[in-house]
Amino acid sequence: MSEHAKAGEQSSPITLVEAVTQALAYELKHDPDVVVFGQDIGANGGVFRATDGLQSSFGTDRVLDTPLAENMIAGIAVGMATQGMKPVAEFQFMGFIYPGLDHILSHAARMRNRTRGRLSCPIVYRAPYGGGIHAPEHHSESTEAMFAHIPGLRVVVPSSPARAYGLLLAAIRDPDPVLFLEPKRIYRAARQPVPDNGEALPLDSAFVLREGRDLTLVAWGASIKETLAAAERLATQGIEAEVIDPATLKPLDIHSIIDSLEKTRRCVVIHEAARFGGLGAEIAAQIQEYAFDLLDAPVQRVTGYDTVMPYYQLETAYLPGVERILAGARVALDYARQSGREGRK
C-alpha cells in the first residue's frame, strides 16, 4: 500500500493503538453496518484506549458497552453477522477470550460451511495479546496457535502502526471471521505517519521488513522488535538477515518464506508463545515439506518456554529476547550438514 499522505494532507505520526482507533473510526464512518462493542469501550475508550472517542463520534447505537460476559460478546457477534452486520467485538485481554471460544470455533468459523454459503460471519474479534507490560496474571499469554488451528477462521497480528491500520481495515472488510490480535507491548512503542486514506493491506501476504541473503528470521507481533534488533546486531558481524513478518498467521503465506529461503537457506522462527505445537512448528513443517532441499540447516525455533506464562517478575526471562534470537541464529548459521553436502558458506 502507499504510505504517502495525499497532497496537502499531513498525517502526524501515531502509535499502533492509535492506528487501531483510526481504522475503527474509518470503517464506522464509511460502513453503516459496522458496530463496535465490548467491555468498557464506550465512554472509557477501552482499557488501552483503542476505542477512544469512538462512542462520542458515532453514538451509543454503534459503539456499545456490553455487560460483562465474553461468551456473550462472541455469541451475539455471530447472530449480528448472519443478518448482514459487521460486528467488531473487543475482548479486553486475550486471556479472557476463552469463554467465547465456543462461539468462535463452533459457530463463527463454521457458519458459512454448515449453511453451504447461505449465511456467513464477517466478524472481527479483537484482543490485546502477549507479555512484557508487567500485567497481572492472565494478561500476558500468547495462544495464537490455538486459534490458527481452527479451519474457517483467520488470525492476523500487526506489528506496526501502518500495518495495524491497513490490516484492521482488511479484517473488517473480509467476508469471514478474523481474530485480530494486537501486540500490546508495542501499542505505544513507536510512532509512524499513517494516512487515514482507508486503504487496506492484503490479508494472506507476508511483509518483508528487512532484506538479507544469509538467514531468514520469521517473527510477528511484538517479537518483531527484538527480531529487528537481532538482525541489526548480526549486520555488525557481516551477516545479513532477512526479516519476514507473516502478519496473517492463518492462512499463512508460506511462499514468501520459501522465496526468502531460496536466497538464505537457513531459517529461525521466533515467537513469544510456548514452543510445543506453536506456529513455529507449523512453519518448520511446511518449510521441510516444500523446500527440504533448499535447507542448509534445520529450522530453528526461538520461542517462549513450554511453561505457564510467569508473573511479571520472571516474564523477561520467559520472553525470547535479542540474545536468545542470536543464539538460535548462530545454530542455524553454524550448522554444516553431516550428509556430505556442504553448506554454501
Add this chain to the structure above:
Amino acid sequence: MHKPRLQLQASFDIAYLQYLDQQGRATQPLPDFATPDWLTYCLRQMQLARLVDDRAVKLQRTGRLGTYPSTLGQEAIGVATGNALMAEDIYCPYYRETGALLERGVEIEEILAIWGGDERGQNFEHARKDLPICVPIATQMLHAAGVAFALRHRHQQRGEPLQVAVASSGEGATSKGDFYEAMNLAGVWKLPMVFVVNNNQWAISVPRTAQTATQTIAQKAIAAGMPALQVDGNDIVAVAWAVRDAMMRARCGDGPALIEALSYRLCDHTTADDASRYRSAEELEQAWQWEPIRRLETYLRNQNLWSDANQQDMERELAQTMEAALNNWESRAPEPSTAIFDHLYAQLPEGLYEQYDQLRDEQAGVERQ
C-alpha cells in the same frame, strides 16, 4: 437494630395458560385467531411433523439416516411457535424442531439431509435468513440476541418495521451460561426477542428436578427483568397465544419475553438413546394421556369440525407429501467431496489448493476403482 437476613423468597407470580385441557375441552373461550381453518391447519401440521419424525426414525433404524431427534409429543410447541413468526422474523432453532422448521418453510428433504449427514440441508431454500439448527446447547440463544440487535439496528437505520428474533431450546439448556447471558443482555438492551423453552421434562437422562431447584423455568426470566409465562405446551392454542403475545410486545419495542411450554418427550432423546434405561414405562404411559394431537382432534370432533372422512383424507394427503419428499431426498446426487472446501472461506486461500487437489484426485481414484 434490624439485621437483614438471607431470604429465599422473592415475590413474583408465574402465570399459567391453557385453553384446551387433556380431554380436548375448552377451559375458556378460544382467542380470535383460533378459527376452524387455523385449528385444522394446525392439526395437519402436527400430524405432518409426527409423520416426518416417524419416518425419520424408521429410516435411521434401517441404516438410511444418521442419529435423529424426534419431537414426538411436543409437536404443538414447534408448530405454534413456527406459525407465530412472520416471514421476515428470524428463527434461531435448536435441534428438536420438526414442526417449527416445517412452518418456516424448511423442506422435509432438507430436514432429512441434515440428519442424513449432508450440510446442504442447512442451506434452507426458503427461510434464507433463519439460523441453521443448532447442536451446541443454548448457544443459539446468544445468536438470537445478536440477530435481535441486528433487526433493531436495521429498523432504526432504515426505518424498516421492527422484526423479532425467536430462540428455542429445551429446559436442560436453561442451566447453561449462554441462556442466562442471552436473557441478561436481552433484558438490559430491551431486544426484540422471544425465548421459547420446550420443557419436555428430560435432558437426555436427566429429569427436570435434577436440572434446577427453581419451581419453574419461566421464573428464571424474572432475574433478567423480563416477563415470562408458563403454558400448557401440549395445548397448541395456548402456545400460539403466548408466543404471539410475546412477539407482539417485542415488535412494539417493549423488549424480550420468555415462554415456558410444558410438555413431555414421548420418544427417546434421539435414535441413539434408550430411555427405558432411566425412566419408567408407567411414567411414559401416563404422559401419553397428555399428548397434543389427540386433544386438538377431540376438540375439533366435538365441535363437528372434524370427521373420520376428514382424517382419512388428511392421512392420505400427508402420506403422499412424505413419499414425494423421500423420493426427492433419495434421488438427490451426493455432493462432490471437495465441497468440504467450497464454503470454508468466501474464497479458498491459496494455501489450501494443494489439499483440495489431493482430495479431488483421491476421489477420482476411488471412483475409477
